[in-house]
Amino acid sequence: MRRRHSLPGLVAVLGALAAYAGLAIWVRRHPESPCELVVTRRLQESTPPAVGRFLEWISWLGFPPQSVLVPSAIIAGFWLRGDRRTATQLFFAWTASTVSFVTKRLVRRPRPNHPDVRVPIAQPRDASYPSGHVVTYTAFWLAALVALAERARWLWLRVVLVASAVVLVGTVGLSRIYLGHHWLTDVLGGYLLGGSWYGLVRFLGGGDGQKE
Known part of the structure; x- marks a missing residue:
């Protein structure tokens, strides 16, 4: 009965992964898109300075060294407190970044490099698809903050x-486009991979409503 109830979730996860792979193929064949340039320009031009500073801050957790140190500390904290099941789930949620890295090496999409795209923070040197920030926020940070919320004593x-999870996951995509580090399809790919990976870890770990 549990597997029957979780089947739609598994189908959704596999569908998202398939969409992620399909988008990767499309991006490799179409590394530049005039429509995506329009999206970036309009977002940068219409964003108030205060909101822009907030979007810059949102991306901070995804840059090294904090992108490695903070997740490692959270996983270690759960492990040392004896909650090794959660620590293991968070570790596997974090491995979505490895899938992102491999995809970047295969697709090799260049970062946005257009005179109309403003880049207020130094452009990363790796490939553009998918957005590693979006992948990590959607897979790891969503899992970590939900795990902490489930154990919190106070409402x-x-x-x-x-x-915090909603804000981080919901705005990191805008942040990556606003900063000129990614195109829209990089962000969509990041949400597809991160969301499906989060769902897969929940499904395999029994966290998808599968309790007796």
Whole structure:
């Protein structure tokens, strides 16, 4: 009965992974898109300075060294507290970044490099598809903040943690486009991979409503 109830979720996960692979093929064949340039320009031109600074801050967790040190500390914290099941799930959620790295090496899409695209923070040197920030935020940070919220004693803290997850995941895509580091399809690919990876880890770990 549990597997029957979780089957739609598994189908959705596999569908998202298939869409991610299909988008990767399309991006490799069409590394530059006039429509995506329009999206980037309009976002950069219409974003107020205060919101722009907020979007710059949102991307901070995805840059080294904090992109390695903070997740490692969170996983170690769960492990040392004896919650090794959660620590293991978070570790596997974090491995979505490895899939992202491999995809980047295969697709080799150049980063946005157009005179109309403003890049306020130094452009990363790796490939563009998918957005590693979006992958990590959607897979690891969503899993970590949900795990912390599930264990929080106070309602207000649970609300803060869930709200933080929503804000991080919901705005990191805009942040990556606003900073000129990624195209729209890089961000969409990041959400597809990160979301499907999060769902897969929940499914395999029994966290998808599969309790007796």
